Amino acid sequence: MNSIKREKIIGLIGQNIQGSLSPQIHNYLASVMGLKYHYFLFDIEPFELKKAIEAIKIMDIKGVNVTIPYKSEAVKYLDEVDERVKKIGAVNTIVNENGKLVGYNTDVDGFDEMSYSKGITFKDKKVVLFGAGGAARAVLYYLKDQNVDQLYLINRTLNKAETVKKDFNKVIDNINIIEWTSEKKEQVVKDSDIIINATPLGMENEYQDISPVKSESINEEQVLIDLVYKPRVTKFLSFGQKKKAKIVSGIEMLVYQAVGSFELWTNQEVEYHVIDELIKNL
Ligand SMILES: NC(=O)c1ccc[n+]([C@@H]2O[C@H](COP(=O)([O-])OP(=O)(O)OC[C@H]3O[C@@H](n4cnc5c(N)ncnc54)[C@H](OP(=O)(O)O)[C@@H]3O)[C@@H](O)[C@H]2O)c1
Structure with a gap:
């Protein structure tokens, strides 16, 4: 098995997320674009949120999506957030930018x-x-x-x-x-x-x-x-x-918000035909 570099680890922090489509979406994008990122589900309990976010930095992984019920609370454990997150009060994407955890909201x-x-x-x-x-x-x-x-x-x-x-x-x-x-x-x-x-x-x-x-x-x-x-x-x-x-359907927004996160982590633009294909196949 090819080894996975930890700076290519991405994932989702949430509760009861076993049914999430995000691994399918992100692992598809990584494979189609030839990027060796791997997406994992991190199902955590509320009392573990702060430590889980600290772990992104400690383990030097690339970042995570955040979903229900942690989108608002996660904001207070980040080093920096963009203007949108300040206004919305919720973060759905955390990027580890050289040891600094920055929060974004790609739901917009x-x-x-x-x-x-x-x-x-x-x-x-x-x-x-x-x-x-x-x-x-x-x-x-x-x-x-x-x-x-x-x-x-x-x-x-x-x-x-x-x-x-x-x-x-x-x-x-x-x-x-x-x-x-x-x-x-x-x-x-x-x-x-x-x-x-x-x-x-x-x-x-x-x-x-x-x-x-x-x-x-x-x-x-x-x-x-x-x-x-x-x-x-x-x-x-x-x-x-x-x-x-x-x-x-919400599937369209789900895919586009995922693309937004994927682009933040990888610095690569996802082409429209890839997105269309993804929406069709989900
Ligand atoms: N497609 C996508 O990409 C995408 C992105 C983000 C979210 N979503 C979906 O959008 C929905 C809301 O997410 P969120 O992040 O806004 O959650 P949230 O912050 O927990 O807010 C939930 C909202 O739904 C209301 N609500 C919950 N249960 C209800 C019920 N039984 N009857 C009436 N209203 C109820 C709440 O009203 P109260 O204020 O009265 O509690 C609140 O306004 C979820 O289903 C989520 O999966 C989809």
Whole structure:
């Protein structure tokens, strides 16, 4: 067996991540591009997070992705973070830059590239965003430059939505909070152009049969974007499919955010045809 150089070790820190598609994505990119990187899963308990991040430096490995539930907490154990991470408050990529751990957020790139590749534009659109966690914040970071007409933020926990609105107030002045249980909710969805799910609702197993919206609120003019990627067609997207609306699975964003991380670790650009092939084969 070829030996693996430790500076070519990359991976994922998270909890209950056995089903992650990231090893498949990154090991595919490494092999197609002839780079000898290897991606491993590091399933850790919350009390181990600080030590696990220190270990990146001690063992001199190249870096890791960070996923649920550590994206926010990981920020405080890094030497440096970029502007996006400061604004979003969540990191999904750590790079060991000659002994200095630097945090990035490529979920923003993932959403950006996915929107571009699908021809989705947000200018002058009414956009509904479900969720107020790290993923929703990454979406908002992207949307701040898109001149949306109105943005409706709907989250189960109201005060979390209020905090997000406050944090983004200076860069997005048209965020409207709608309460999760409000009677207005379905009407707002009905009147919107683009609906984004940035909650785990619809995810296989526990949430599989749940959608953040009702089927009656969806019409064929709308665009439905789900950040959930397993299954490819969630309950929410199935409503759009039935109404012949445009639907986009989270798999696109997943691949593009992975490409962003891979490029940070390797300093190599991934070509579009490789990305297309990857999305088709996952
Ligand atoms: N495709 C991709 O590349 C990609 C990238 C990032 C994330 N994601 C997906 O996006 C989803 C959110 O991730 P995250 O990082 O933002 O997680 P997070 O920071 O933990 O936030 C979770 C959000 O979902 C809401 N939520 C959780 N359980 C809910 C329930 N039972 N009913 C209603 N709302 C619920 C939470 O609301 P409360 O505030 O009320 O708790 C919160 O707003 C996950 O499914 C993740 O896999 C996909």
